Amino acid sequence: MKLNHFIAILVLFFVPVTYGTVAAQDAEAISEKAMNAIKIQDMEMVSTINIYDAKGNVRTRQISMASRKFAECTKMMIRFLAPADVKGTTLLVHDYEDKEDNQWIYMPALRNVRRIVSTEKAKNFMGSEFTNADMSKPNLKDYDYKILGEEVYEGKNCWKVEAVCKTDKIRQENGFNKRVSLIDKNLYLCYKIEYYDLSDTMYRTQYISDYRKLEDGNYFAYKMTMENLKNGRKSEMIVDKFQLGSKLPESIFSPSMLDK
C-alpha cells in the first residue's frame, strides 16, 4: 500500500473551491480543476470503514490517520482502533518524492515490527471495495476526456465527464477502462463516479457526499461509498473527526516507535 494511495483518499475527500465561469472549459480542464487543484496538507483524522458483503453483513473498522510532510518525505501513520482483536495494528509509510516508499507494519499480538512491500496497484484499500488505483490521484495525461452531457444530480447541475485510459498499460494498472464522473458546475465537487471494467461494462459506482466547508475555505467530503455491481458488495468510509494540520513530532513516525 503506497502512501500516495492514502494521499489520494484525501484528494477525493478534500475538494477545492474554484468559482468562476466554466462554460467555455473543455472536459480535461474541468477534470483538472476537479482533481488536481489542491495540495495535500498535514492532517489528522479518525474514520470508520464499513464493509458490507452481498448479503448485507457488515464488517467495521475504525482507523486513525496522521500525515505530515518532513523535508522530502511525507510520513503517514494509520492505526487500527477497532475491532478489538486488531486494535493497535499500525502501518507506517514513508513516501519519498524521488524513490520507492517504505512501509512497516506493527502487530501488537506479535510485538513485532515488520517491513512490508507490495507492488500491486489495483489492490483493494484496507479490505474494502475501494482500490488503491481508483483512489490514487490520477495522472491527467493518462486519460482522454470527453463531456458526455449535463445532468442534474441531487438538485445540482453537473457535467458528465468521461475519462478513458489512453493505453492498455494504464488500463491494466488501474484495473478499469474508463470512468464517468458527475462534477458540480459551480463548486467542482465530484459527487459520483462510475467505473467501467476492461470489457467496458460498468462494475462499480462511487458516491461522494457530506461535503463540509473547512476554515481555509476548501470543502472536505465526510462520506464516500463504493458499490461493486459485480459482487454485490459495498464499502463506505465515514470521517468521524478531521483536523487540518498536525503537530505530531517526526520521532512518532519512526519504525522504532511503533511498538512503544
Added chain:
Amino acid sequence: MFKFKKSMFVVRYRWWIIIATILIVLLSVVRLFQIKTNPDLWSYLPDTMLSRQNSKQIDEVFGDAEPLLIVIGNDDVLHAETLKRIRGISETFEADSRFNYVFSLFQAKNIRSEEGYMLVDPVITDIPQTAEERESLRADIRTNELAYGLVVSEDFKTALIILSSNKSAPDGELMSFVHQTIADYPGPEEIYVTGQPFLREDVNKNISRDLIVLLPVGLLLMFITLWLSFRELKAVFLPFSVVVFSIIVCVGLIPLFGWELSIIGVLIPIMMIAIANNYGVYFIARYQDMNANEPHLSMRRIVQYSVEYLTKPVVFCGLTTIVGVLGLVTHLVLPARQMGVVTSIGIAFALLASLLFVPAVMSLMKKGKPHKDLTGEANHFFSRLLTGVGKIITKRPKLVLGFFGMFFTICTLGLFFFKVAPDNNKVLPDKHQFNEAIRIVDRDFGGSKMLNVMIEGDAKDPELLNKLVECEEKLTALPQVGSVTSLATVVIEISKAMNDPNSEAYGKIPESREAVAQYIELYSMSSDPEDIERFVDFDYTNLLMTIQFKADKIADIDEVLDNLQTVFGDDSLNQYKPGGYALVEKELSESVVTGQNYSLIFAFFAIIILLAIIFRSIPAGLIGSIPLAFAVFCTFGLMGWLGIELNIVTALLSSISIGLGVDFTIHIFWRIKWELALGKDYPEAIKNTLITIGRGITINAFSVMMGFAVLFLSAFPLIRSFAFLIIISLFLCLICALVFIPALSLVLKPKFLEKSF
C-alpha cells in the same frame, strides 16, 4: 363362451377402439413438442441426500459456484508466448461478470520474506523475455506453495486456469464464451477444458443427437425385421404402428408429468422399439399361420380365434415385463424412477394396443394371400440346433446342470473385481477433451476432484486452525490426495513471511487469537479481500477446507472422509460438513447401487409371485426365477471380468433384463406343461417344446437384442456399455430358458408342470 365374448368385444367395438387409440396418440403428439432435455444429473437427486444438503449449506455461506478447469500443455509453459496466451485468456475471464474468480499463474500470489521485507506480489509481474529471466521465475515458482503444483505442474509442462462460474449464464452461452476466448488467443499449446458446465453442455447436445440418430435407425431396423419376417404390408404396418404409437405415448408422458429428458431418457424410445412389437407380432404370426393352414376362415373369424388363443400368454408376458421394469421405481435417482413409470405405461399401452387395436384394424382388412414359409434356411438351422440341444438335455440333464453351475461359478468370480463408478465422467468418451483434461489434472495437479468441508467455529481460534493443520497433514499423507487448502495454509504462509526462519513462530499458527486476526487483516490489506473469503466467511464463523484429490473407486473417497471424521468427529464445538460435487457423485453412485439392489429385490419377488399365480404353484415361481438370477449374477460377474463399472445407466440393466427375460421362461413352462398334458413324457415334451416355441422364443429374443443393439450407435459410452450388457443378459436369459430350465424340469419333475390347465 366367455372367451368368445371377449373376442367379439374387439370386433363389435372396433371403431371405438381405433378412434380411442388414435386420439390418445394424437394427444401425446401434442405433448412431444413440450419436451425438454435436462442433462444435469445433480438436479435429479433428492433433496434428502446428505451431501446435497451439505453442499447447499456450503453454497449459501461461500457462494454458489462451479469450477471449470482449462489445462494448457506445452514443452515449457514459462515460454513468453505461452505465458502471453495464459494471461490473455485468464484476464478475459477475470473481466467477465459470469465468473466469481479466476486463478492462474497471473492471479496466484507470492507471499514471501526477502531481506526483512514481506512481499505480496503476483507470481508473474513481468513476462520473462530471456532464458535467464525464465529460469529465475522458475526458481521463484518452485518455492511458492500457492502456485507450484496448483496452477503449474512440477515439470512446468502444464499450466492450469481455474475458473469459478457463478452459474449466472446458461451452459451453452458460458461454454461458447469459454471456447471463443480460447480461440481468440491462438497458439501451438494444447488446451483441454473440463468441468460440469462443459459436461452438461456436451451431454445436452448428445441427447438430442442420440434421439435424432437412434430413433430413425431403430425404427428402420424394426421395419426391415418385420418385412423380412412377414412380407405383407398390413403384417408389417400393424406391429410397426404399435411401436410408433407406444413411443409417442411413452415419451409424451414425460412432459405430461412435468419431467425432463435426461441421458437415461435416450433409452426409453429404444426400449419401446425393442419391447413394444413383442405382442403385436404374435397376432400377425397367428393370422398368417391360420390364413395359410385354414384358408376357408374369414378375416373376422381369424381375428376372433387369434384373440382367444393369444390373450392369456400375451397378457402374462406383458405383465411380467411391466413388473420387472416397474422395479426401477424403487431407485433413488429420479430419471430411473421416471423411466420405470413411463416405460411401464408405454408397455401397458403396447400390450393393450396389441390386444385391441391390432385385431380391431385387422378385422376391417381383407385377408392377404396365404403366406408361404419365409424362414427358409434359418428355420432349418434353428430347428436342427434346437433338436440337437433337446437331445443333449434329455440324455445328460445333470451334466447340463453341472455345466451351468461351472459357468455360473466362473462368471461370478468376476464379482471380486466388480466396481462401482465413483463419478459420471465416463458419460463422455474416454478420448473426449473433458476426460483428457481430468487425466492431466489427476496426473500433474494432484487430482480433479474437489471436496469442500465447512467447519463451524471461531475462525481466528488458534486451536481450531491447528486442527485444520492436523487434518491437512493426515490427508496429504494419503496417496490419492493432491492438496489441502484452508485458512490455516494461508496463515502459515503469512507466518513464514512475517517471521525469520529460525524463529519459533515461523511456519506455525500463532498462539493467540489476536495474532491470527492481525495476520488475516494484513492479508486482506495486501490482496483482494475476496481471496481470503474463499477460506473463511465474512463474519469469521465458518471455515472452508478444500481437498483436491483423485479417486478411481468409492473407497478412495471414503478414506478421505474417514480421516475427516478422525479429526472432527468428536468435536462438538466445531461441527463439520463435507460437500461438493465429488461427494454428491459418490452418494449418487451409492444410491445407484442401493436403487439397483432394491429394484432387483422388488423385481425378483414380484416375478416369483406372478409366476406362482400364473402356474398356481410356489415352486414355479422359485424355479422360474432361477434363469433370471443366473443371468443377472453372471452379467455382474462379467462386468467385473471386463472392467465395466456399475453406473447410473448400467444399474438399470437388471430390472429391464428380468422384465424381458422372464417371458422366455413363461413360454417354456407353458409349452412343457402343454406337451405333458397331451400325455407325452418329459424327454418328448422337452424336445417338442424346443423345436416349437423354442424357435419362436429365439427369434423374439434376437429381435429384442437387435432393438437394443441400436444403442451401440449412441454418443454416450455409458449407453453403449448398457447395450452390450443388456444383450449379454438377454442372451443368458435365453440360453437359461432353452437349456437350463428344461434340464432342471427333467431332473426335478415339478408337480406344477404336470397339473392340468
